[in-house]
């Protein structure tokens with residue numbers, strides 16, 4: 001999918017879109033990215049999202065609701081690299097990442113709240129392909145999401 005400016009898109013289709021208020025950091029090598037929403041909900045545990053990013057993404061964006069925790073990193077450069085290798089367009093992390101410098105040169109969109117070198121547990125606890133809500137918006141699996149330096153828009 002082509003990347004469009006979120007501001008232009010909002011002017012055209014704002015009534016159909018939700019705009020997230022959270023000020024995410026742009027960490028990935030791609031700032032602008034778009035795709036179909038897939039989701040995972042997990043708390044300080046990243047085994048489930050790692051297994052999802054190990055499967056074909058077909059240009060989707062994985063929205064990871066880590067409950068806003070900044071205590072542990074849900075994604076590092078190895079997991080982000082799986083996303084690149086398997087054709088994911090980007091990651092939106094309501095939580096922290098690590099390996100910020102290495103992720104910054106990957107051809108992947110990665111927006112996250114921040115970074116922390118502490119690793120997450122790996123039990124596999126969590127849920128996938130469920131609606132997740134943060135920053136005043138709801139991400140529905142199958143909706144289209146657009147991200148760029150201005151923010152994130154997702155279909156209602």
Ligand SMILES: O=C([O-])CC(=O)C(=O)O
Nearest residue numbers: 075076077078079119120
């Ligand atoms: O293994 C982890 O928890 C995350 C990580 O460091 C990586 O993806 O490189």
